[in-house]
Amino acid sequence: MSPDRVCKTVHQYNKKPVPEEDMQKLLEIAKDYQTVKNYVYNRFGGISGLSKLYPGYTVQNEMTESGFRETLGLPSVYFYLAIFDALGEIKSQWTRTKTKLTMLLSKNETLTEKEKHYLRFLLKVNNAFEAALNQKPIELTARIQKQYEELAQKVDTEKMSRYLCRQVRKYHVKLHTDKADGFAIAERAYRYADHGIYISIKEKRKRIFIPLTDSNQYSAQLYVKLYPEENRIEIKAPVRVSVHCHEDYRKRVGVAVGFYTMLTTDEGRRYGEELGDYQTRYSEWIRLQAESYSRNKKENPGRKKYYAKKRRMKERLHGYINQELNRFLREEKPGTVYIVKLPKPQGGGKNKRINYSLSQWQRGYIRKRLAQKCKEQSVRLVEVLGKDISSECSRCGAAGEKQNNRFFCSSCGYETEEKKNTARNVMRRGQGDGALCQS
Numbered sequence: 001m002s003p004d005r006v007c008k009t010v011h012q013y014n015k016k017p018v019p020e021e022d023m024q025k026l027l028e029i030a031k032d033y034q035t036v037k038n039y040v041y042n043r044f045g046g047i048s049g050l051s052k053l054y055p056g057y058t059v060q061n062e063m064t065e066s067g068f069r070e071t072l073g074l075p076s077v078y079f080y081l082a083i084f085d086a087l088g089e090i091k092s093q094w095t096r097t098k099t100k101l102t103m104l105l106s107k108n109e110t111l112t113e114k115e116k117h118y119l120r121f122l123l124k125v126n127n128a129f130e131a132a133l134n135q136k137p138i139e140l141t142a143r144i145q146k147q148y149e150e151l152a153q154k155v156d157t158e159k160m161s162r163y164l165c166r167q168v169r170k171y172h173v174k175l176h177t178d179k180a181d182g183f184a185i186a187e188r189a190y191r192y193a194d195h196g197i198y199i200s201i202k203e204k205r206k207r208i209f210i211p212l213t214d215s216n217q218y219s220a221q222l223y224v225k226l227y228p229e230e231n232r233i234e235i236k237a238p239v240r241v242s243v244h245c246h247e248d249y250r251k252r253v254g255v256a257v258g259f260y261t262m263l264t265t266d267e268g269r270r271y272g273e274e275l276g277d278y279q280t281r282y283s284e285w286i287r288l289q290a291e292s293y294s295r296n297k298k299e300n301p302g303r304k305k306y307y308a309k310k311r312r313m314k315e316r317l318h319g320y321i322n323q324e325l326n327r328f329l330r331e332e333k334p335g336t337v338y339i340v341k342l343p344k345p346q347g348g349g350k351n352k353r354i355n356y357s358l359s360q361w362q363r364g365y366i367r368k369r370l371a372q373k374c375k376e377q378s379v380r381l382v383e384v385l386g387k388d389i390s391s392e393c394s395r396c397g398a399a400g401e402k403q404n405n406r407f408f409c410s411s412c413g414y415e416t417e418e419k420k421n422t423a424r425n426v427m428r429r430g431q432g433d434g435a436l437c438q439s
Contacts, residue, residue: 040086254427264419272324338430
């Protein structure tokens with residue numbers, strides 16, 4: 001993709017409720033799409049399928065020869081998309097497994113540094129990793145083979161392979177999905193016309209028509225999300241938008257992210273001060289609804305009104321977040337934004353209400369939308385290591401104390417708001433060696 005354009009996802013919605021008969025035809029496709037994905041997960045998600053994952057055409061050929069598509073009666077345009085959708089998720093799962101093993105490897109005190117080096121090599125080189133797990137001779141290209149042999153001479157390779165197999169058996173998860181609520185669709189399977197979209201179904205040469213709320217037309221692979229309880233669909237389309245360059249966007253801004261105030265800059269300005277109220281109302285309402293539903297599930301199984309109101313509340317919350325992020329970029333005019341790596345919510349504790357509120361914190365959505373908006377406005381976003389960042393003095397770097405949302409440093413006597421101090425430390429670390437990544 002050209003550097004002056006970035007990808008974003010846009011949404012389309014049905015204008016009228018989807019007829020029950022048409023919704024059932026779409027659900028048939030979604031069910032078969034799910035069946036194909038689970039078949040690929042089961043057949044190629046283990047160690048024996050590692051050698052077939054890249055680039056994936058071996059899997060495609062085997063699936064074609066199996067006759068599975070004819071058994072389902074699923075059009076090829078959906079069948080092959082389901083295969084590569086599942087393959088992408090399998091690859092991601094193996095990446096998560098390798099990351100987990102690398103992290104555990106660093107903490108293992110029973111292994112020597114040479115053994116750790118050897119295991120890291122196996123985890124990094126796909127062909128070596130696959131051969132070790134399947135107990136095959138490790139054969140690589142000449143340059144890498146020489147490096148492997150140098151490492152292998154210093155360790156017991158059989159012992160290391162057994163250790164790696166044990167760890168993979170323990171931590172690798174074979175994927176499975178029980179959701180049949182959507183499917184990807186290629187250009188050959190849809191056509192925009194008459195202020196709507198025609199979607200191919202399992203019957204040959206037949207399509208169903210769904211009127212849309214807009215007249216936009218896209219020529220790309222789409223994703224159709226189904227909501228049968230509400231007789232509606234949602235279409236997600238990737239589009240490339242132009243990047244805007246601003247000559248006056250030059251400032252370096254450090255921001256601290258919070259639950260009640262979304263962003264606080266290093267100069268003390270706040271954006272999204274009502275976020276806490278929005279999130280508290282949203283999480284409290286969901287908690288009360290969950291308790292009420294669990295008590296009256298048999299007498300009142302309907303959830304249509306619940307899902308409709310939940311969607312409205314979430315859209316209102318996300319609308320406020322986007323509005324404040326736009327205001328942040330418009331008023332601060334940053335060339336570089338330094339942000340602390342957002343933490344995961346902490347489990348446990350006695351106060352269930354607080355724990356439930358934190359589980360609904362939109363930290364991931366805030367980070368994702370900020371990253372997208374920074375790309376669109378040519379703003380550099382830098383993540384910063386956040387360990388102990390709020391307990392350091394932004395003036396001298398010494399450890400300080402936090403009381404009543406204030407920070408005090410006994411070393412230099414500096415006193416300020418805790419969030420302001422944190423935001424300054426974010427920028428200070430980002431300009432030093434503490435940055436994690438840039439986007």
